[in-house]
Amino acid sequence: MSTQSILGLFHQAEPAADAMDGLKEAGFKLGTFDVLTGTPYPEGAFGEHVPQHRLFRFPAFGAIIGFTLSVFLTAVTQLAYPMVTGGKPILSVFAMLIIMYEMTMLSGVIATVVGIVFESRLPNMKPGIYDTRITEGWIGVVVTFDDDSKVADAESVLNKAGAVEIKHA
Amino acid sequence: MASEAIAHESEHHAPPPQVDADVIARELIATTTGASGRFKAWAWILGILSIAGIVSLIVKFTDVGDDSTKWGYVAAMVSFLLSVAGAAPMIAMAPVMAKANWVRPITRLASIFSFAGVATLIMLIPLVAILPPLVTEGARRRTIWYMAPDYSPHFWTTLGLVLLLFTGLMLFYSAALPDFASMRDHSTGWRQRLGKRLARGWVGTDVQWRTLRKRIGMFGTFYFLILVFVNFLISTDFGQSMVPGWRDAIFPMYHTISGFQAGVAGVVIALYFSRRFMKLEKYVHLDAFWSLGRLLFALTLLWVYFFYSSFIVFWYGRSENDIATLNHQIKGPMLPVFLVGVILIWFVPWWMLIWNRVRRGTSAMVVGSFIILIGLLLDRIRIFVPAWSVPGDQIHQKWLEVTPEVYWPNIFDILIIAGGISLVALIVMLMTRVIPVLSVWQVQEFNLLAKPIKYVRGHATLVAKPD
Known part of the structure; x- marks a missing residue:
């Protein structure tokens, strides 16, 4: 039927x-x-x-992914090219913060867009x-x-x- | 659901007339068609100026693309455009989150400024190519990119601005979906086809409305977080780090706050012209100007607070470094520009906006907003032009030993400034031909949630505030 x-x-x-x-x-x-x-x-x-909606999970998940990737990227870069600057440690969090913040935002926004496609039921073909x-x-x-x-x-x-x-x- | 009754004393926040939803849809969609001759003439003028500005940018790049001291006005324009076009969409967001009903009809106009981020990006491209690397001949200049690879500011600032533009467009699109559905249902020709394509099958189910609210909130939050961050990057990478010895923790916040002031001023100007020339008095009430006026007044006072907080550290410090920075930014050759800038960005608007009669009207508000934008442009010029005038061989010094000569604008710089401003205005104007300048569904929601009532012996508006 x-x-x-x-x-x-x-x-x-x-x-x-x-x-x-x-x-x-x-x-x-x-x-x-x-x-x-x-x-x-x-x-x-x-x-x-x-x-129930799960929209908040998407940006949270994206932000965690972006943050993890940025920590990996900045840490590996600094360990691969160890240069002591101003007597500071090789792995210096303050030097990594800017990239960590930007990549967290980037992934959060992209994941939000993906989440909206799922949760809004859009595009609604029928x-x-x-x-x-x-x-x-x-x-x-x-x-x-x-x-x-x-x-x-x-x-x-x-x-x-x-x-x-x-x-x- | 909470509610509040706002008592009215005078016309500026008299109860707005109730308009039927079908009339709202029909009239607002009709504003996208039938541009007047004056509109077309202005569009042509702004278009020609925009093209002249872009051509000048290309000519300048091919001509003096290897001399960073000649690019101060372009850097000032990037900062100025970021301030106006970047901050304006926050008006579409912040008051909405605070459940302000007056802002609903004007959120579309504010979010349209997101598209003007394209102008900022165009201006940034040559600047990124010219920005010196972090390390030159083994010497690393003082930046926020401590221990980072050589071209970090070039990459991450560009990415930040692209991200801001993308998030702004998503914020716009998220809130525009129901209006694309209205265009699909009630417009004709290419606008109807565009509406059908972009509405993505929107029919207004409960799930769609719920997720719409959520995504406006989420993109608005992201937009704010990214906007502050991009202001931080532009003000440090393209300002402070170009001047040896200029270390100021307050400057990025000063840059951001003055940007918010410019964003509100930009929205006031756009609102004034839309209301007047599109005959939107029925939908844009004086209450909106009254509320924006209070916001603008507060931000004008904040400008002087942040400026003074920054200034006093250098003034009291009196080290050679501090004196050199003050001479470079304020007391030196840029003193006349600084003084005129202060008068226009703070002193005149302060004494204009302090009066209730000014904030209740529209004409004085728009004059005050223009004055603020001129002041902001001068302020950005006095900051970024001397910053970029520092010769490349002095950029690694501990502090500025000799204040560089002022680089005065040539014809190309003037055309770039005129073109950048024209491009922003043109983009905003053209977008009003594509989608209603006032959000149809938000004007309908405004009417749904606000009802004029009799209150004791007076009249008031009962505003519902759903949780």
């Missing part, structure tokens, strides 16, 4: 939140319905499912059902099904909440 989805369009936030509540009460699993908005509403405004009025302030509630028999239930919930229009895909 093919996956399909429907999109309920709302003028106001309140009925959209009612639709989200209604879908939960009707037994739709979390993750099968979502809200689409053109502007970021405060988190939890629609009583939506809050997924955006699915959508309506351009969402970027004009309308609110969409999208419901995805594996089972066609639930389409009527979802439509009923959306209509009851006050959907202005329902689109099918």
Whole structure:
């Protein structure tokens, strides 16, 4: 059975939140319905499912890699070309700090970019059902099904909440 | 969710009118099309000046590419452009992290300055080629690159600036994704195609908004960390290390703080012209100028604090080294430039911005901002021109025994300065043709979170601050 989805369009936030509540009460699993908005509403405004994200792990991981590489690079360079300067030790941390900082930043930024590609679900090659009025302030509630028999239930919930229009895909 | 009610006494922070989301999207996207004749004329003038500046840079490099004493004005321009274009995007970040609602409509304009980092990079290329190596004829000059390979400042400073540019562009792009989706939905022609390509399938799901907030925060933090670091590298490698005996731990921070001052001034100027010539009064409220004015005033006062902290060490020190540095940077041939610079970067803005009436308006604010930028340019010239005027054979001395002659600008230097400034202005102007100068989704968010209310017998704006 093919996956399909429907999109309920709302003028106001309140009925959209009612639709989200209604879908939960009707037994739709979390993750099968979502809200689409053109502007970021405060988190939890629609009583939506809050997924865990791992975005902070990427820059932290990248920074650790960059820091380790920089310590290795600067230490090995100084050990390979041992020159005593101003009576300071061969392995002098203060002389290494600048490169350590810059490489930590470099790796952190690159890892953040990689993390965003994963965590933002972008690029979204199959955006699915959508309506351009969402970027004009309308609110969409999208419901995805594996089972066609639930389409009527979802439509009923959306209509009851006050959907202005329902689109099918 | 916390909220605060801001009571209003006068027009400058009167409750902003509520605008429907569809009107915001339509009107702001429309600002990218239909450039006026005046806009096109200015774009042509700035374009010609930019090309003249780049050509002059190439001619100068082929002509005196082996004489570092002739490159002080280019070094001053690198520092100036880094200060203005590098610091401006911080306005897109710092107040947002502090949950300031007034800044939402202007973050796009501030982050557009990231693109102007290209101008800084163009100016840096010949300078890196001319910067002397760390070791010459067995003698190592005093730099932060103690024990490092010969061309360390050349490599790491360039990499730092490229990293700053990349992070700035990512900060811009991260915040621009929803607006590319708006362009895909409501624009036409090449802008619609560009929007479709760059929106990457953005539909505004909850996950997408959550990660958008997080990545703006992360790139903003990275941008700040890298900006301070690049200011440190440019001010030491291209300033202090060129002058024997100039050792000043406060100078890099002075360079950074004056850069923030210039960044705010640059944003005020860009905001003034966008608001006026794109008819954006409905979206850019006086409250934004009022808040930026307070920021600019604080940074103007910080300038004198950092300058004095740096100056007093040399003045009290009175060693031969200290006296030589003071003569070189302040009391010597650069004294007139220093004095005019101080008046323009600190004294005049201080006495302008101290008045509430000035900060509540737009015209005096933009005049004050122009004055600050002229002062900053003179300040950078009085620092970097004498620094690069030190002949190569004196660079390894313990201190400067003879203050070098002032190198006055020739026609190429003047064209390079005009071209560098024009290139930044041109890039910012052209970007307003590509993407709305005000962020559509952030203006919508501004309206979503701020509601005018009646408060006792007055009026106020109720601002929601989601955690």
